[in-house]
Amino acid sequence: MDGDSTTDTTQLGITGEYMTGGTYVLQTQDDDGDESFNDHEDGNGSKDHFREQDIYLPIANVARIMKNAIPQTGKIAKDAKECVQECVSEFISFITSEASERCHQEKPGQLPAGLITADGQQQNVMVYTTSYQQIPGIQQIQFS
Amino acid sequence: MSGKNMEEKVEQATDRKNISLPMSRVRLIMKSSPDVSCINQDALFLTTKATELFVQHLALSSYKNGSGKETNTLSYSDLANAAEESETFQFLTDILPKKILAREYLKSLEEMEKVDDNL
Numbered sequence: 001m002d003g004d005s006t007t008d009t010t011q012l013g014i015t016g017e018y019m020t021g022g023t024y025v026l027q028t029q030d031d032d033g034d035e036s037f038n039d040h041e042d043g044n045g046s047k048d049h050f051r052e053q054d055i056y057l058p059i060a061n062v063a064r065i066m067k068n069a070i071p072q073t074g075k076i077a078k079d080a081k082e083c084v085q086e087c088v089s090e091f092i093s094f095i096t097s098e099a100s101e102r103c104h105q106e107k108p109g110q111l112p113a114g115l116i117t118a119d120g121q122q123q124n125v126m127v128y129t130t131s132y133q134q135i136p137g138i139q140q141i142q143f144s
Numbered sequence: 145m146s147g148k149n150m151e152e153k154v155e156q157a158t159d160r161k162n163i164s165l166p167m168s169r170v171r172l173i174m175k176s177s178p179d180v181s182c183i184n185q186d187a188l189f190l191t192t193k194a195t196e197l198f199v200q201h202l203a204l205s206s207y208k209n210g211s212g213k214e215t216n217t218l219s220y221s222d223l224a225n226a227a228e229e230s231e232t233f234q235f236l237t238d239i240l241p242k243k244i245l246a247r248e249y250l251k252s253l254e255e256m257e258k259v260d261d262n263l
Contacts, residue, residue, distance in 0.1 A: 055172055
């Protein structure tokens with residue numbers, strides 16, 4: 001596409017004409033999606049092979065869930081799928097850090113390593129219901 | 145909604161076979177958070193399930209918000225709008241910036257420079 005620009009937008013699935021206001025959306029992805037993600041995992045299980053911000057859930061799974069959520073006649077743009085993929089990782093990190101924080105608050109000193117135990121799980125559930133009360137499914141999980 | 149219906153929904157929601165996201169990958173993302181070492185198996189399942197519901201909620205909300213224009217397609221801007229307008233999705237505003245055309249951005253850059261020159 002536009003080979004001279006400093007932003008490689010082809011990997012983002014968007015045309016070169018679009019940039020965000022204020023900051024450039026630059027992403028040097030090491031892989032095309034994350035189909036290859038698991039293939040690179042070798043025996044030593046080292047975390048150095050990938051960067052934290054590149055850990056995504058498989059886009060096929062994410063896209064399927066999206067597709068089933070919207071009316072059948074609807075379509076989903078490719079960059080929307082990729083974007084939700086990133087949002088998902090953000091969501092998981094958000095939930096995890098909130099739960100971890102509460103875990104520490106509830107029992108200071110007892111779980112210095114941030115262990116999410118069964119008690120922590122209750123905290124985890126509380127986080128869900130305060131942040132996502134509109135999702136009835138999650139409320140039901142809380143009561144189960 | 146009858147009590148029994150709710151029961152069925154809860155059962156369906158907590159049925160371990162009823163998830164379509166890889167828990168191992170979810171676990172990896174969770175472990176990338178600082179101060180997290182071990183993750184209880186139930187907490188992992190809960191997170192995975194909640195993530196699924198999150199995707200559904202985000203997709204449907206964004207789609208509903210945008211489909212008034214009869215595009216019938218869920219686009220990036222629908223998601224960016226949802227992040228901005230809904231309190232639930234506020235935490236996504238940093239990773240869902242609204243996009244503008246490059247030439248508009250360059251134009252506004254030029255205008256900012258002009259303002260600086262005039263000062």
